[in-house]
Amino acid sequence: MAEQQHPTLNPWRTGLEVVGLTVLALVISIVGGVAFIVPVLVLGFDVAATAVLVGLTAAGQVGLLVVGYAFVRRRRMEVPFATPSRAQWRTIAVGVVVALLAAIGFSTLLTRLNLVPESVIGETAAVDPTFLLGLAVLSVLLVAPAEELLFRGAIQGRLRQSVGPVPAIAIASLLFGSIHVANYTGKVAPILATSLLLAVIGAIFGTLYERTGNLAVPIVVHAAYNVVLLVTAFVAS
Template identity: 30%
Template sequence: MSSHVGGRTALIAAVAIVVAIGLGAGGLLLGFLLTLVGGVVLTLIGIEVTPSLGIVLSLVFVQGVGCAGVALAYVQVQPEIRPVLRERLGVPIDATRFSIGASVPNLREALVVAGGYVLAFAGALAGAFAITAYQALSGTSLETGTNQAAQIGMENPEVLLLLIPASILLIGPGEELLFRGVVQGRLREVFSPVTAIVATSVVFAGLHWFALTGGSATGNLVSIGVLIVPSLVFGASYEYTGNVVVPALIHGVYNATLFTLLYVTIAYADAIPGGIAMAAAAF
């Protein structure tokens, strides 16, 4: 009897993992595919897809439709799908409705936003400077890739001025709805808070591998490792407050800061330490 119960528990955990990762990766993949299709359609009708227009398409389809859209759709269809899936798998039917906590932050949550932003940014910078110091002391060189949005921004600085507000209005909310609201929320139903936060952070950071251009496998892995630090902060803030607006704001302001620093780096190249460029490479 106990082995049967243990088997059902393992099955429930496995389903949670598959669903969580599938939703996270699927949301991003859907957004990228729609962005590609949108670019092709615009080209066919004679509209040039400039870097700025390409970023707009990506923001609308990846963060808007892919991330936020998939997250909100899951909240709506989960009550219909979950009982059917559990019945077919032979596990107890749980009619609990999945939800994502979202509200205007109160004073305590606003303080969490401020503290989380400082921790996320300080952690990313510390990681970037540690890597720079290691390379200088060891005499080795890590070829780290560059985030595609950052690469476009470096080649077309005006795009960065679009990405700064978009980070707060679209990127932070869209990605946090999907990854903290749905992926972490789904894992949290089965696993402990620490496990859910760490697993979601690893998945979130790992999927950014596909957004990197250039760099060696080792260098890109290091860049992804730097991103895990702010990801943990995003996840912990959601677990602590139960309000997805909190990590969305931390994430949005964090990204906006990196885009701002990248813009300033381009405008005042001689005045900005090289380590900041590495921090900006792993959004």
């Protein structure tokens, strides 16, 4: 992506800025979830119902979307977004395959090392597998756009201005992995290992963004990746 570094941006200050942005996004996401669940409780709906849980997830993702968009606007950052070209669709196809193969390989390794954490999503899906289909739809409509705007468009974009593309991809990917820690329970080591797996997947998304200069590319790859995993889990349930 042809965007020059800003020599006046202090790398350490920029690093603290994006870490703070990640924390802020997490806080706003939680606030959004609370704002959604309080009326549900007041109206007497079952908070464990699949529709409610999908709605709760959506509310949290809206928080990420709002924070990412607000940061990009405030910093007047250019985040290129366009309908993928024919060549970019080929890149998308390759990206989905690479991400899935990386996930399968890394997951196999974690299983052999006995580093697989308990999954909040898995526990919910065990009660009602249709929750997975709800998340698949939500991944296309909201999860992928929100997370890619925040972590690739805003965070990776800001870091690129200060430290260049490779460190930007690495740091943004680690932050991407860290924000998913809340999806898992159990011992610390398996949770951290899974967070690292997600960071690797995030690095694939980040590399696609840098190579194509089009945020739509990692959004589509992210959405397709999630859908394949979620639908596969549903079929296997």
